[in-house]
Amino acid sequence: MTFSIGLTINHQHHAITLDDPRVTLLDLVRERLHLTGTKKGCDRGQCGACTMLVDGRRINSCLALALSHDGAEVMTIEGVANGAELHPVQQAFIAHDGFQCGFCTPGQIMSAIGLIGEAQAGDDRERVREGMSGNLCRCGAYKGITEAVCAAQRAMAEETAA
Structure with a gap:
């Protein structure tokens, strides 16, 4: 069984098909979308290395199932700067x-x-x-x-x- 979701990541829409409903937002972003700026530290929500903004709020993406954020606006470290201009x-x-x-x-x-x-x-x-x-x-x-x-x-x- 596959699951289709849509995410806007760093102002770019992505239509994503998941084979496993247990894929975390962190793993999706790092492994499928190759946005590796967000780090996997403890993988237990205790260190904050995986912090992303989802709909403007901070989350530990290692604890967030990608499937549960269908339609969300996600910001990773790659989307913070405006071209060469730093945030x-x-x-x-x-x-x-x-x-x-x-x-x-x-x-x-x-x-x-x-x-x-x-x-x-x-x-x-x-x-x-x-x-x-x-x-x-x-x-x-x-x-x-x-x-x-x-x-x-x-x-x-x-x-x-x-």
Whole structure:
């Protein structure tokens, strides 16, 4: 038995046929669509490396069945930049050393974009740390990550106000 779904991934519609209803959104995106920026870390929803935005909300894609998101708008790290122009969160991660080895960075950036989009970041570092607590960094770049999220939030608020 096969299942047909439609997903809009990074602003591009995909008609997908699944042979197995247990395929996760993470595996679909990485293995079938070859968008490998989203990482598979723990595969148990505990590390946040697989964070994507689905209909504007952060999810651990390793726990999300692709079939249950038929018709959804999905954003992965590959869809964040506008051509050569980086997203403000990506720019802030570079400016504030929000990464070291880079493995967790795609999930961290997607979570930060979601956090800002949910209006949960503000300029309170403690709220940012709490909001980002589902994303682990083995290198311990948390100070830079927190600074990057706060800076990106400010830059995006200024851009909106202008």
